[in-house]
Amino acid sequence: MTRRSAAAAAWIVAAVLGAAADAQVPVFRAGVDAVIVDVDVRNGGRPVTGLVAADFELLDNGVAQTVDVRSLKDVPLDVTLLVDASGSVDGRRLDRLKSGVRDTAQWLRADDRWTVIAIEHVLREIVPTQAPRATAAVDALRASGGTALYDGLGAALMQPTTPGRRQLIVAYTDGDDTSSILDPASLLEIALRSNALMDIVVPVENARDQAGSPQSGPMVQQTASLVNRATSAALKTTHAEGGFPNESTLTELTTRTGGRLVVVDYKDSVSTTFKRVLDEYRTSYLLQYTRTGVDASGWHDLAVRVKRPGHLDVRARRGYWGG
Amino acid sequence: MLCFVAALRGSGPSTADLLARYIQHPDEVAAELGSVVDLDGARSDLDRLAPKFLAGLPAKVDSVISSVPPAGPAVSIPEQRRRDLVAFALDLAGANVAWHAPAARRLVEWGCYNVRRHLPPNEFDHRWQLAALALLEGEVDPDALREHLGHVDAQFPAEPRALLGRALADEQATAPLEFVSEANLATVNRARNPTGASQAALMARAAASYRALLSVEPLRGEASVRLAHVQIALGQYDQALATLATVDQESDGFVRYLGYLFRGLALDHLGRPSEAQAAFRAALELGPNAHAPTMALASSLFRSGQTSEASRLITNLLPNDDQTRDVWWSYWAGDFQQWGLLIRRAREFVK
Numbered sequence: 001m002t003r004r005s006a007a008a009a010a011w012i013v014a015a016v017l018g019a020a021a022d023a024q025v026p027v028f029r030a031g032v033d034a035v036i037v038d039v040d041v042r043n044g045g046r047p048v049t050g051l052v053a054a055d056f057e058l059l060d061n062g063v064a065q066t067v068d069v070r071s072l073k074d075v076p077l078d079v080t081l082l083v084d085a086s087g088s089v090d091g092r093r094l095d096r097l098k099s100g101v102r103d104t105a106q107w108l109r110a111d112d113r114w115t116v117i118a119i120e121h122v123l124r125e126i127v128p129t130q131a132p133r134a135t136a137a138v139d140a141l142r143a144s145g146g147t148a149l150y151d152g153l154g155a156a157l158m159q160p161t162t163p164g165r166r167q168l169i170v171a172y173t174d175g176d177d178t179s180s181i182l183d184p185a186s187l188l189e190i191a192l193r194s195n196a197l198m199d200i201v202v203p204v205e206n207a208r209d210q211a212g213s214p215q216s217g218p219m220v221q222q223t224a225s226l227v228n229r230a231t232s233a234a235l236k237t238t239h240a241e242g243g244f245p246n247e248s249t250l251t252e253l254t255t256r257t258g259g260r261l262v263v264v265d266y267k268d269s270v271s272t273t274f275k276r277v278l279d280e281y282r283t284s285y286l287l288q289y290t291r292t293g294v295d296a297s298g299w300h301d302l303a304v305r306v307k308r309p310g311h312l313d314v315r316a317r318r319g320y321w322g323g
Numbered sequence: 324m325l326c327f328v329a330a331l332r333g334s335g336p337s338t339a340d341l342l343a344r345y346i347q348h349p350d351e352v353a354a355e356l357g358s359v360v361d362l363d364g365a366r367s368d369l370d371r372l373a374p375k376f377l378a379g380l381p382a383k384v385d386s387v388i389s390s391v392p393p394a395g396p397a398v399s400i401p402e403q404r405r406r407d408l409v410a411f412a413l414d415l416a417g418a419n420v421a422w423h424a425p426a427a428r429r430l431v432e433w434g435c436y437n438v439r440r441h442l443p444p445n446e447f448d449h450r451w452q453l454a455a456l457a458l459l460e461g462e463v464d465p466d467a468l469r470e471h472l473g474h475v476d477a478q479f480p481a482e483p484r485a486l487l488g489r490a491l492a493d494e495q496a497t498a499p500l501e502f503v504s505e506a507n508l509a510t511v512n513r514a515r516n517p518t519g520a521s522q523a524a525l526m527a528r529a530a531a532s533y534r535a536l537l538s539v540e541p542l543r544g545e546a547s548v549r550l551a552h553v554q555i556a557l558g559q560y561d562q563a564l565a566t567l568a569t570v571d572q573e574s575d576g577f578v579r580y581l582g583y584l585f586r587g588l589a590l591d592h593l594g595r596p597s598e599a600q601a602a603f604r605a606a607l608e609l610g611p612n613a614h615a616p617t618m619a620l621a622s623s624l625f626r627s628g629q630t631s632e633a634s635r636l637i638t639n640l641l642p643n644d645d646q647t648r649d650v651w652w653s654y655w656a657g658d659f660q661q662w663g664l665l666i667r668r669a670r671e672f673v674k
Contacts, residue, residue, distance in 0.1 A: 117641060121646060121652060122614050122644040122645065122646050122649075123614075123640070123641055123644045124644060125641040125642045125644075128641075128642060145646075148614075151614070151618050154618065154621075154622055155618065155621075155637050155640070155641065158621055158622075158625050158630070158633050158634055158637045159634060159637055159638070160631075160634035160635075160637075160638060161634075178499070179499075179652070180618075181588075181614070181615040181618050181619050181651070182618055182619070182622055186591075186622050186626065189626045190622060190625050190626060193625055193626065193628070193630060194625075321628070
């Protein structure tokens with residue numbers, strides 16, 4: 001049985017005072033160092049709701065911070081769908097992919113925005129950042145060429161961010177990279193500096209047969225940080241070097257952004273998968289705090305704990321670069 | 324009476340009809356050749372046509388090559404017909420290689436056989452062989468490439484592109500499999516590891532091949548950037564920088580572009596981001612908005628904390644990413660990027 005694991009995401013907001021011209025770089029002025037971390041809390045795979053600030057303990061470089069808490073339900077999202085449209089994705093798979101992308105528009109809210117990028121050997125912006133609405137451009141999605149997966153993931157992570165909005169990247173890929181100029185090490189470094197949270201959905205053959213019945217719906221899920229050993233071992237039978245190509249890189253990548261790796265069966269509905277990813281993300285919390293007692297610059301280790309009894313899975317990114 | 328197989332989709336023209344039209348309007352008809360689905364059938368058709376076109380050629384190419392000195396008298400044949408036929412065969416192979424690689428390769432070698440039968444080789448033969456070489460390099464199939472290079476050597480033993488092709492074949496054996504077409508996968512896998520050599524050993528052999536060409540003047544620039552590419556793959560970043568030391572002086576834009584790109588990658592690995600970024604910017608001056616240096620520059624800037632400029636680069640790239648702006652994509656395919664030019668030059672001899 002696979003278990004919905006807890007993972008987390010953090011998000012550094014530049015901004016606060018002085019309307020930072022550079023939204024991507026945290027700019028802290030007038031002594032105000034504002035950091036926002038999003039945190040996913042699960043109990044047995046189910047979201048834990050109703051938590052308040054007093055329930056959380058957050059350490060920034062080992063120093064406890066006083067946090068405010070918001071629900072992600074209240075925050076407009078900038079969602080980037082990053083889809084592998086290389087030559088190997090054709091026929092029914094491509095149709096399912098198109099359908100999933102089209103349907104995602106209706107699950108976003110009016111104040112959300114979406115962007116759709118196809119990964120081939122180049123990157124194609126199918127839908128530029130805009131309000132979520134059905135667009136014929138998605139129908140034009142076609143499969144061709146190789147897969148510049150690392151380049152696509154890197155480009156999505158380096159996109160500009162807008163203060164007051166949360167950036168979520170959902171990538172759908174078989175994990176194979178064919179033609180990137182970026183290497184895994186660079187990509188993982190980029191992830192540490194990005195403000196976006198990245199979930200990666202990996203379809204594999206016969207995932208359900210290998211992993212047993214998933215606990216929550218059709219998805220076979222793996223945590224970024226706590227890969228279910230049984231699932232992992234089973235998936236190794238599908239690929240000589242692991243469950244799927246570049247498994248370790250993609251796992252680490254999602255972990256660094258506070259996201260998660262989601263393994264699904266090829267036959268699963270892409271629409272349903274995307275909806276679940278979005279729905280579950282919206283059940284996360286935003287923790288905001290004004291950094292105190294730590295230097296703004298350099299790498300900041302983050303540790304988040306929920307002060308509730310029982311075994312809770314708490315997912316949050318491990319840290320961030322400050323200034 | 325000859326009975327030709329209609330190798331085209333549906334009720335399209337026969338191979339003979341196509342050839343007849345090709346001889347009259349080679350450039351126009353060449354654009355139509357991509358619809359052939361049975362290249363082996365077309366090759367059989369050409370075999371049946373051959374007696375009309377190749378009268379007078381010796382029957383056994385190998386014996387002729389070994390027994391007739393290159394400076395010997397020309398074999399008396401209807402030369403123009405021979406050129407028409409083999410140029411058509413090569414054009415037909417090139418137009419369909421993406422979908423029917425093995426059959427295209429067989430067609431190239433069918434044409435090559437009939438090119439080699441002609442002695443002494445002339446300018447048409449030279450152009451034909453350069454175009455064929457480019458086509459086979461584009462297949463990223465080092466076995467087939469080496470086999471063909473043996474044929475080129477027999478006719479043009481000092482041809483520099485063939486010398487580079489041999490080194491390229493060595494490097495192609497190390498290519499990421501994603502650059503290899505499905506049709507060639509098994510072959511390439513066999514070729515890359517017939518003796519169980521490690522990837523590092525294969526790369527070391529490729530590096531040695533390129534290094535040997537550094538003293539061959541027409542090849543020095545390209546051999547340098549390709550050697551640097553292998554050195555980067557081997558983690559020899561300092562050596563790669565030394566190899567690329569004179570890349571600024573190269574007149575060939577392809578060589579300078581790749582040289583700057585690889586210099587940037589080597590510097591980036593060495594933790595010298597400012598210099599790496601300068602190199603990527605130099606590449607972008609030669610290839611504005613090209614994917615590879617744009618991504619590499621954005622990555623380096625972002626990781627250095629210069630995230631806003633990196634984001635701007637990405638914002639500009641995403642709506643406009645275009646493979647035709649970036650010759651990096653053709654790196655593994657050698658001279659294939661020149662295929663269009665080279666086949667046109669061969670086609671000039673068709674009348």
